[in-house]
Amino acid sequence: MVNITPVKRKRPTMYDVARLAGVSQPTVSRVLNHTEASALISDETRQRVLAAVEELGYRPNTVARSLRTQRTQTIAMLIADISNGFYHPMARAVQDVARQYDYEVLLSNSDHVYENEHHFCEIVLSRPVDGVIMVPIHLTTEDLGRYVEQTHIPFVVLAEQIDHPNIDVVYVDDEKATYDAIRWLITEGGHQKIGYVGVPDFYPPGPRRRQGLERALKDSGLSLDPRFMFEGDFTLESGKRAAHAMMQVGELPTAVYVINDLMAIGVILALQEAGYSVPGDVAVLGFDDIPEATIVRPTLSTIAQDPRDIGLKLATALFERLENPEIKERRVFQSSCRLIVREST
Amino acid sequence: MVNITPVKRKRPTMYDVARLAGVSQPTVSRVLNHTEASALISDETRQRVLAAVEELGYRPNTVARSLRTQRTQTIAMLIADISNGFYHPMARAVQDVARQYDYEVLLSNSDHVYENEHHFCEIVLSRPVDGVIMVPIHLTTEDLGRYVEQTHIPFVVLAEQIDHPNIDVVYVDDEKATYDAIRWLITEGGHQKIGYVGVPDFYPPGPRRRQGLERALKDSGLSLDPRFMFEGDFTLESGKRAAHAMMQVGELPTAVYVINDLMAIGVILALQEAGYSVPGDVAVLGFDDIPEATIVRPTLSTIAQDPRDIGLKLATALFERLENPEIKERRVFQSSCRLIVREST
């Protein structure tokens, strides 16, 4: 039996194209790129080159180009949790903008884990990307500063707490949004005993949202009853655990503010499983407006962020910096929230 | 005012390290890599080099390395819908395996759109990656074959219908899983009139799941009533639309098999909004077991895929091919499903 091994042709290079077209390699480069020199190429040569490109199915080798130009046409993006629906429109928006600029996005996921955030930055150091968008949960300004200085590429983060001249910041004004929503709960809903399910303070949104709550309570002459304060870790399960703890207190608040929807849904489910009615016994207010918020019954009232807007702001800021390297000061962009009243309040 | 511009130091290269250590650039390369030549480096030189690396904070430049070695240590992965929870564990599993092999994953998202699938492949052609994992919804064997031949890199797909010697296939035996689940619905649940919410036939899972249903009905002496067949597009909204159409028929089936959970949830919500009870009036069976399945009330009975297992199989197959380029025939891996009975049936 004859072993007909198909010739494993190597990918054609510019040099191959040049030979076929009877020109030099740089000429091919000039035809395919839009530098000023490329305007000078004669029509006839151009046609021959393009025909050769077509015939060989030539594709430029991005690696070689990157090495020469020192640009990779790639940005890296780190989100905190791929399972969290909040990040999907954000990632999509970034990819949409990137595509307009002919950039690719290297998407990663930290799962809120400190080591993963570092690992991502390490990757960014050795795998040259042109810019970085990230959602740092644990990394501090110092950590990021060190990376930024080593890479000399622009960073844009979704994190108010980062304060570094070479890092732009997008953040959500959740303190104010929380304040407004709680004031509404008090004035419109008549709630006086409001519980709180948050996260440990080292998670960035924790303190801001709690402060919004506390400010609203204070301005209404109320205060946060420590018995009704619980901590979770963003997951639905931890929301359930918080609700169980709450039901152990011996008394229930008339409303609970839960700092993300997933935990809020956990709270609703746990309360219902224990025989309580939402919002009859306890009203529940979430934060995020994830798709699941309209799947639970009662549907979840929540403070909606606009993740697509956040993504657009992140990407726009980054590409502005990529195009204007002279930008040298921290810029801050704010994305707003709005209260969506559904059935759970 | 003096303008103190910080010296924008360029990233150090191997050459810089070499100069500082008083050796040649290749020596640095040998110290940092584990080729056979690197064993011969004297301890003293090695220490000097490592000290220089440390002092300069040197990181190898991946682009240069890739150009020389013709390997990028990167694989590309295309999923069909980033919002679909089914894909998250799959992507995670792939990333976990990739990390073991010291590879990065370039993650993309087609949103079920034909052009995006092509765009992804085009990217793969020019941006050298070492391997590809994808979920092709629209691309045919011919489309993929063309790309595979141009790139000479291994592809692994989650799609039974692709049949090409250089493409490994992972698939879910959903025909059989559907068959078993429907038989169970009939024998245990006593259902005789079973409706169906599917997707157009050009979506791969459509035909297989319908065939499983039809075979089960046939083997029970039943058949699929065309009045109870509906088509959606995987979204919750389209599930709602299907349910509304179903309620127009004038008669309801006693059970509906919906080919994905998101649509199944839409069916449940629409039925409830119209005042029907699930499973009292209509039982609903989904497919996928996404997190939302335990959030709806009643919780959704469904056929669970094991996305992590699928991801592991995809990644394992790919890395096997990367390590054994001599593999030349299509390999098929099957991931199994299991019925999860909850409250909706």
Added chain:
DNA sequence: CGAATGTCTGTATTCGAATGCATAAAAAGG
């Protein structure tokens, strides 16, 4: 003690495309 072997390191080249510089041919100007 000379040849053979082994140990360690340097030199030169390569990967594929971009680009500064040189130059040939054609067009314009005097």
Added chain:
DNA sequence: CCTTTTTATGCATTCGAATACAGACATTCG
């Protein structure tokens, strides 16, 4: 008709790391 300018293209080099090959020196052996 010869210089100057313009037009169109080629030559040589570069990006940063990997690697084939060569060579210097030390060691071993007959």
